[in-house]
Amino acid sequence: MARGDVLITPDELDGVLADVDLLDVRWRLGEPSGAGRDxxxxxxxxxxxxLDLETVxxxxxxxxxxxxxxxxxxTLAxxxxxxxxxxSRPIVVYDEAGSFAASRAWWVLRWAGLDVRVLDGGIDAWTVHNRPMTTGDAIVESAELHVTPGQLPTIEADDAAGFSGTLMDARAPERYRGETEPMDPxxxxxxxxxxxxxSDFFAADGRLPEQDRLRELLGDQTAPLAAYCGSGVSAAQLVLAGAALDLEIALYPGSWSAWSNDPSRxxxxxxSEPA
Incomplete structure (x- = not known):
């Protein structure tokens, strides 16, 4: 897998709009239900x-x-x-610059065996050159879909405990250090x-950083690689970045929200502990 296998640019998407299934997955942590759909x-x-992240x-x-x-x-199907x-057609997902919802959608759909890419930079990158937009709800006919979960690697809590390679915590440094915790117990x-x-995995314009920067962030980590965050959403951006470098990164879906709710952990x- 390489960068072009996981990302699509606005120019590339503009040329294939009629040939892909395009899914808007705008979502922000903590916002009222339905705000992304609005x-x-x-x-x-x-x-x-x-595409509703919370229900699908x-x-x-x-x-x-x-x-x-x-x-x-x-439920996914x-x-x-x-x-x-x-x-039957390639899928493209997008959100807003600096969001993690599209990477989560990319991860889940890839995990389920579907052909999907992320619009690099999201809706912001699309609109910066005044490309067309539309309003309201799209009217489509429902379809039959079969998915085959398990196509991307995951780890569970027992795997995360004493992980043999590099287990990456994607949360903000103050949450990692335990100075604050706004969501979990x-x-x-x-x-x-x-x-x-x-936050290091977004360029200033909301796109994924260039390959050299990604290598700086991920290239020196000891394999095998795994990632977690608060609840398995933002860590998918690290998995996406790894895929752009042809590096396999497993996701811990439960992440800190699962780990911290188990008193035995x-x-x-x-x-960070010394390497």
Whole structure:
């Protein structure tokens, strides 16, 4: 896998709009339910359908599963099928610059065996040159879709404990160090994890950084590689960046929200442990 296998530029997308299934997955942590759909209805790329991260790309179970555990195959297939996705055409997902929703969508759909790329820079990169937009809800016919989960690597809590390679914590440094925790019951990080903040994985214009920068961020980490964040959403951006370099990074879907809800799991604070 290389950069062109995981990303598509606005110019490239402009030439194939009629030949892809385009999904708008705008979502922000902590915003009111339906806010992303409202922004979609106000303005979206021509032909795009709204993909709801909270109802299609995750499920909701016990606290020890985390806030955004992976969806079951039937829920994912039905949700995508309702948007007219049948797996016969390439899929392109997009969000807003600096968001993680498109990388989560890319990860889940790749994990389910579908052909998908992310619009590099999201809707902001599309509109900067006054490309066309449209409003309202797209009307599509539902489709039958079969998915085959398990096509990308994952780890669970037992794997994260004493991980043999590099376990990367994608959260902000202050959350990693345990100085603050706005979402989960315990502050800190998984013992042995190193802090690789996801904020480093966006260029100033919201696109994925260039290859040399990605190599600086990921190239010296000891394999095997795995990543987690608060709930398995933003860490998908690290997996996407790794894929752009042909590096395999496993995702811990439960992430800190699952780990911190299990009282039996140890917690570390402070700076990264020495390599």
């Amino acid at each position: 922004r979609y209805r106000e303005a979206h790329l021509p032909g795009a359908r709204f 790309l995750t499920r909701h179970g016990e606290p020890t599963d985390g806030r955004h555990p992976l969806p079951d195959a039937d 039905r949700g995508l099928g309702a948007l007219g996705v049948d797996g 315990v502050a800190g990080h998984i013992p042995g994890a190193v802090n690789v903040p996801v 140890p917690v570390a604070t402070g700076e």
